[in-house]
Each structure stands twice: as C-alpha cells, then as structure tokens.
Amino acid sequence: xxxxxxxxxxxxxxxxxxxxxxxxxxxxxxxxxxxxxxxxxxxxxxxxxxxxxxxxxxxxxxxxxxxxxxxxxxxxxxxxxxxxxxxxxxxxxxxxxxxxxxxxxxxxxxxxxxxxxxxxxxxxxxxxxxxxxxxxxxxxxxxxxxxxxxxxxxxxxxxxxxxxxxxxxxxxxxxxxxxxxxxxxx
Amino acid sequence: xxxxxxxxxxxxxxxxxxxxxxxxxxxxxxxxxxxxxxxxxxxxxxxxxxxxxxxxxxxxxxxxxxxxxxxxxxxxxxxxxxxxxxxxxxxxxxxxxxxxxxxxxxxxxxxxxxxxxxxxxxxxxxxxxxxxxxxxxxxxxxxxxxxxxxxxxxxxxxxxxxxxxxxxxxxxxxxxxxxxxxxxxxxxxxxxxxxxxxxxxxxxxxxxxxxxxxxxxxxxxxxxxxxxxxxxxxxxxxxxxxxxxxxxxxxxxxxxxxxxxxxxxxxxxxxxxxxxxxxxxxxxxxxxxxxxxxxxxxxxxxxxxxxxxxxxxxxxxxxxxxxxxxxxxxxxxxxxxxxxxxxxxxxxxxxxxxxxxxxxxxxxxxxxxxxxxxxxxxxxxxxxxxxxxxxxxxxxxxxxxxxxxxxxxxxxxxxxxxxxxxxxxxxxxxxxxxxxxxxx
Numbered sequence: 001x002x003x004x005x006x007x008x009x010x011x012x013x014x015x016x017x018x019x020x021x022x023x024x025x026x027x028x029x030x031x032x033x034x035x036x037x038x039x040x041x042x043x044x045x046x047x048x049x050x051x052x053x054x055x056x057x058x059x060x061x062x063x064x065x066x067x068x069x070x071x072x073x074x075x076x077x078x079x080x081x082x083x084x085x086x087x088x089x090x091x092x093x094x095x096x097x098x099x100x101x102x103x104x105x106x107x108x109x110x111x112x113x114x115x116x117x118x119x120x121x122x123x124x125x126x127x128x129x130x131x132x133x134x135x136x137x138x139x140x141x142x143x144x145x146x147x148x149x150x151x152x153x154x155x156x157x158x159x160x161x162x163x164x165x166x167x168x169x170x171x172x173x174x175x176x177x178x179x180x181x182x183x184x185x186x
Numbered sequence: 187x188x189x190x191x192x193x194x195x196x197x198x199x200x201x202x203x204x205x206x207x208x209x210x211x212x213x214x215x216x217x218x219x220x221x222x223x224x225x226x227x228x229x230x231x232x233x234x235x236x237x238x239x240x241x242x243x244x245x246x247x248x249x250x251x252x253x254x255x256x257x258x259x260x261x262x263x264x265x266x267x268x269x270x271x272x273x274x275x276x277x278x279x280x281x282x283x284x285x286x287x288x289x290x291x292x293x294x295x296x297x298x299x300x301x302x303x304x305x306x307x308x309x310x311x312x313x314x315x316x317x318x319x320x321x322x323x324x325x326x327x328x329x330x331x332x333x334x335x336x337x338x339x340x341x342x343x344x345x346x347x348x349x350x351x352x353x354x355x356x357x358x359x360x361x362x363x364x365x366x367x368x369x370x371x372x373x374x375x376x377x378x379x380x381x382x383x384x385x386x387x388x389x390x391x392x393x394x395x396x397x398x399x400x401x402x403x404x405x406x407x408x409x410x411x412x413x414x415x416x417x418x419x420x421x422x423x424x425x426x427x428x429x430x431x432x433x434x435x436x437x438x439x440x441x442x443x444x445x446x447x448x449x450x451x452x453x454x455x456x457x458x459x460x461x462x463x464x465x466x467x468x469x470x471x472x473x474x475x476x477x478x479x480x481x482x483x484x485x486x487x488x489x490x491x492x493x494x495x496x497x498x499x500x501x502x503x504x505x506x507x508x509x510x511x512x513x514x515x516x517x518x519x520x521x522x523x524x525x526x527x528x529x530x531x532x533x534x535x536x537x538x539x540x541x542x543x544x545x546x547x548x549x550x551x552x553x554x555x556x557x558x559x560x561x562x563x564x565x566x567x568x569x570x571x572x573x574x575x576x577x578x579x580x581x582x583x584x585x586x587x588x589x590x591x592x593x594x595x596x597x598x599x600x601x602x603x604x605x606x607x608x609x610x611x612x613x614x615x616x617x618x619x620x621x622x623x624x625x626x
Contacts, residue, residue, distance in 0.1 A: 016566075017401070017464050019221055023214055024488045028206035035207060048209055049216045056221045116205040119198055138195035139202060169194050 004068055011059055023052060026069065030076045035120050037080035037135055039128060047083060051076040077140060081150055084132055114176060122172045129153075130165035137162050208490055211458060218566070375420045379430075379591060379623035382413030387436045389466055389602075389613040401466050401486060408437040408511065412617055414518070424526045428539070432518040436615065440465055440510040442481055445552050445561065446503035449478035452496065459562065462488040467512060467603045467613070470550045472562040478503055479561075507552040512564055514603065516543040516571075524579065535579035537593060543571045573599045577619075587626065593619040 007025075010018025030051060034044040054075050062071055123131060132151055136142045137158075142150065144158040151158070388407045414432030421427055443463060453460060453475050461479040463470040464486040472479065478498050481487045498505075522539030545568070550561040577595030584590060599613045 016218075019218075020214065020464070020469070020488070021485060023217065027209045027213070029204075031209040032202065032205040032207045036202060041210070045210055045213055049213050052213075052217045053220045056217070114197070114201065116201050119201045120205070120207075123198065123202075134198075139199050166194050169198070173194065173197065 026072055033073055033076050036123055047080050051079040118176055126165055126168055130161050133158050133161040134165035374625040377418045377623050377625040379416045379621050381416055381619040381621035383617035383619040385410040385412050385615050385617040387615045404441045406439045408439055410436045426524045428522040428524055434518055435515045437511060437513040443510050444480045444508050445506040446478040446498045447476055447506050448503045450476045452501060460489060468564040468566045470562055471565045474560050477561055506554045506559055510550055510552050510561055513549050515547040517546050518543045531583050533581040537577040537579050539575055541573045541575055543573060545569045567603050571599055571601055573597050587624055589623050591621050591623050595619055
C-alpha cells in the first residue's frame with residue numbers, strides 16, 4: 001500500500017496524526033491555489049480552511065483513480081468558486097460585462113525574470129470576475145462552456161472576461177518586467 | 187484571440203505550476219475541530235453508555251443492599267397497632283413481654299431512639315421469662331410489638347390479647363440481631379483516608395495505523411505519582427461509596443527526538459511555534475524559540491525548518507538531548523463503590539468506579555546535565571477526561587477507628603488525553619495506593 005493510501009486510510013478512521021500529516025504535506029501547494037483565486041490573504045486563508053474541511057469530509061468519495069493532488073486541487077478551486085458565487089449572487093455578472101473589449105496586443109514580449117511571486121501579485125490585482133475566468137481557462141484548462149456553468153455567466157461573457165483579463169495581465173506583466181529590468185540595470 | 191493570448195496564458199500556467207506558499211499558522215487549528223467533530227458523537231455515546239450502566243448498577247446495588255439489610259434484620263417495629271389487636275410474630279418459640287404502663291401513647295421507633303429510653307436503654311429492661319427466654323420490654327409502650335415485616339401481612343399473626351388481660355404481649359425472635367442492626371448500626375458510617383501511590387502509565391494502541399504504532403514504540407512510561415484525600419460513606423454492612431480529591435502527575439518519555447539549543451538567531455518565522463512533534467497523547471508545540479528539534483528518518487516532526495532548509499550541525503547548535511519528557515498533572519474527582527468481601531481484622535474490598543480528571547498543567551521538557559530544559563507544551567489535550575477504575579483494597583484494622591489501607595488499582599481512560607486522537611490510543615495506569623483511614 002502506498003504511503004498516501006495509508007494516510008488516507010488513517011484519515012478515514014479519524015486518526016488525527018494522519019489528518020495533520022495530510023494537511024502539512026499538501027497545504028503549501030493548495031494555499032498557492034487559494035492565493036491565485038483570492039483578492040487578499042484573509043480570503044485565501046478562508047478558502048484553504050474550508051477547502052480542507054471539504055477534503056476531509058469527502059475523502060471517502062476519493063476512489064484512488066487519478067491524481068490525489070488533482071482531486072484536492074479541484075475541491076479547493078470549487079470552494080473558491082462557491083465563495084465567488086456567494087459574493088456575486090446579488091447581481092448578474094453578465095449585465096456588467098457586455099462592454100466590448102479590444103483584442104489583446106500580439107503577445108511577443110519577453111517575460112524573463114518574472115517569478116511565481118510576481119505572477120501571483122499580478123493575477124491578484126485583476127478584478128475578481130476576470131481573475132476567476134482567467135484562472136479557470138488558462139490555468140485549469142476548462143472550456144468557456146464549462147466556465148459559464150461554473151461561474152453562472154454566459155459563454156460570451158466568459159470569453160469577454162478572458163479577453164479583458166489578458167489585456168490587463170499583458171500590461172501589468174510588461175510594466176513588471178520593465179521595472180525589474182530597470183532595477184537590474186541600476 | 188486565443189492565439190494572441192496563448193503566450194500570457196502559458197506564462198502563468200508554467201510559472202505557477204509547482205508554486206508553493208507556506209500557509210499562515212493557525213489554519214490547521216481552524217480545520218481540526220471541524221474534522222474531529224465527525225468522530226466525536228461515537229466517543230460521547232460510548233462514554234454516556236458506560237456512565238449510564240455504572241450509575242444504574244450503582245443504584246441497583248444500593249437498592250439491593252438496602253433491601254437485603256432490611257430483610258436480614260428480620261425484626262422491626264410494627265407501629266400504630268390497635269391495643270385491641272396487637273400483632274405478634276409467631277415463631278415456634280414465643281416470648282412474652284409486659285409493659286409497666288398500658289395507658290401511654292403509641293410511639294414510633296424513632297421516638298424510642300431519641301427519647302431517654304434510647305435503644306441502649308432497651309437492654310436493661312429485658313426480662314427473663316418464666317421459660318428462661320429473652321423478652322424485649324420497652325418502657326412506656328403499650329401498643330408496641332416487634333415482628334417480622336412479612337408477619338404483618340401474613341397468616342401467622344396471632345393476637346395475644348386474651349380476654350381480661352391488660353397487658354400487651356410482644357414476641358421477639360432474635361434480640362441479638364435487633365441489637366446489631368438497630369442499636370449499633372449508626373456508628374462509624376463515615377471515614378476519611380489519606381492515600382498516595384506511585385503510578386505506572388501507558389496506553390493501549392488498538393489501531394492498525396502504522397504511524398500510531400511508530401509513535402507508540404518510541405514512547406516510554408515515566409514512573410509518576412498520585413495522592414489525595416478520600417471520603418467514604420458506609421451505605422450498608424458491605425457497601426460503601428467513596429469520593430475525594432486526588433492530584434496525579436503522569437508522564438512519558440519520547441525517544442528519537444534530537445534537541446539543540448542556540449537556534450534563536452536563526453529563527454526567522456513569525457509563527458508562534460517552530461516545531462510540532464506528533465505523540466500518542468497530542469502534538470507538542472515548542473514555545474522556546476531557542477530550541478531546534480529533529481527526528482532522523484521520521485515524519486513525526488512538522489516544521490518549516492526541514493533538513494534541506496536548515497542543518498543544526500552546520501550552524502553549530504549545541505546538542506541537548508535525544509528524548510523529550512511529557513508531563514501532565516490532573517485533579518481527580520473519583521466516585522467509587524466499594525464492596526467488602528472479607529470483614530475481619532484484615533478486610534478485603536472490591537473497588538470500582540469512575541473518576542473525572544481535570545487537566546491542571548502540562549509541560550514538555552528535556553534534561554541537560556541534570557537540569558530541566560523547557561521545550562513547550564502538548565497541544566490539543568482534553569481538559570476533562572473520564573476514567574474507570576477497578577481495584578482490590580486491603581484494610582488492616584489497627585483499632586476500631588484507625589486502619590491501614592493498601593489498594594492496587596487499575597485505571598483505564600475512557601476518552602484519550604487528546605480529543606482528536608480517535609479511538610486508537612487509550613491510556614491506562616496502574617498504581618498501588620497506600621495510606622491510613624479514620625472512621626467516625
């Protein structure tokens with residue numbers, strides 16, 4: 001039996017050591033996902049906490065098919081989406097996103113020197129709805145059809161949000177890269 | 187549009203692929219209670235069931251002992267019996283009884299006991315009958331008879347009021363029994379005892395979990411102690427109920443944990459603790475910023491300062507010890523039922539009951555050159571635990587009131603010290619309590 005299977009078995013039996021071990025081993029990766037989907041550290045912390053509670057509650061549904069890490073990541077992303085939906089259910093996301101955005105500029109910039117910390121900072125500066133769509137499409141690999149159901153928007157809005165997110169990101173990345181180069185030259 | 191944005195998508199996808207950030211401390215503390223709540227009802231139900239069974243058994247035993255005591259007494263007063271129809275016990279042997287005055291009002295047994303003519307004064311009034319048999323005589327009781335409870339309802343009742351007779355005649359089967367059970371019974375029902383014991387502490391590990399077994403195998407019991415005052419009340423001749431207040435100190439040694447001092451200059455984290463050590467009784471959190479802990483080839487230490495991040499040897503930290511000591515102190519409130527098997531000069535009691543244990547202190551330390559080096563505390567301990575105890579008490583009566591006691595007692599903790607440990611690790615302890623008791 002692999003180690004992760006033993007830990008999962010221990011968690012299912014209510015063993016605290018295994019529960020804590022599972023948390024310690026995967027919390028760092030999942031917290032990075034939470035930071036990516038949240039606007040601030042407090043929100044990220046809440047998503048991580050709620051996500052892990054769901055992971056433990058649904059552990060008996062994991063059938064050991066596919067990556068366990070991927071399974072935990074999906075739960076964490078869904079938790080972030082639930083938080084997003086609960087905060088944005090007072091108004092329709094579609095109604096405020098129908099402004100036609102220009103296509104992003106041809107992307108042939110040199111992004112050398114950007115680190116993961118910088119990318120997280122940049123992505124978190126996006127408006128929430130753009131951040132959600134960009135993460136789901138560009139990082140997780142969902143289609144616009146799937147995103148429209150997950151975020152409760154139309155496919156057109158999903159595409160529009162992605163486009164606007166890319167424009168903003170390109171500009172921010174450009175300015176970040178410029179600043180970095182300037183600092184390096186100095 | 188997609189192609190134009192593909193580069194930026196790839197930048198983020200690849201850049202964040204294996205990104206990891208240590209979450210802030212305290213997140214696990216928020217997850218832990220929600221996760222453990224799942225298994226809690228089972229433990230609570232078990233504890234509730236055990237408590238219910240023990241309380242029921244205690245009540246039944248108490249009731250049974252009272253009934254047994256009443257039945258064995260064999261004699262009791264029958265009250266408010268009309269003078270015209272006094273009731274008497276009708277054994278094969280009969281005894282006659284003659285009060286000096288027939289006109290006095292009816293008196294209850296308690297009246298008799300509290301009056302001048304108390305039970306003790308009954309004895310001198312006993313007269314010998316013409317048949318050289320003992321007769322009970324209570325001064326001033328014209329309508330009093332002593333009879334068996336059954337005989338009040340049964341057909342064996344006989345009126346001794348013969349025509350023309352002004353005397354009420356009472357029959358009494360066994361005066362000696364009456365004296366033992368009613369005259370001397372109230373004496374020495376209470377006792378107070380001072381007891382102390384060295385205690386051996388360990389735990390049952392019934393789970394098949396590898397980690398739990400690994401943790402248990404590296405933990406050794408430390409001889410501990412327990413002591414306090416106990417009060418006992420004698421319910422009947424055989425049964426007594428005991429309570430009191432005990433202070434007990436338990437502990438265990440955790441081997442395979444290397445501790446170093448001098449880590450403070452390298453401590454760059456803002457968290458409240460740098461190291462967590464998994465043990466069967468809970469997780470040890472360090473609160474000494476100067477200490478560095480490592481466990482070779484084991485997952486039991488959780489820290490951001492792993493071997494690949496920080497090497498204590500390269501940093502020239504001072505080795506302290508290779509084991510930790512966990513110490514727990516409890517205030518115990520036992521509720522114990524004692525059954526006297528042998529009631530002689532050396533009495534033997536069977537002892538069983540429950541004890542509520544309140545955690546009053548917990549510490550983790552190690553020793554260096556005979557001095558105590560503080561490490562931290564054990565986190566997540568249950569502040570209130572319930573334990574069951576079973577023992578055999580020996581009592582040597584030095585005098586009527588003073589006795590020496592020796593009570594080997596086994597104690598099993600119904601819920602673990604750490605509430606989130608699950609049902610795998612259940613501590614137990616064994617102690618031989620000795621002390622002196624005084625009856626009053």
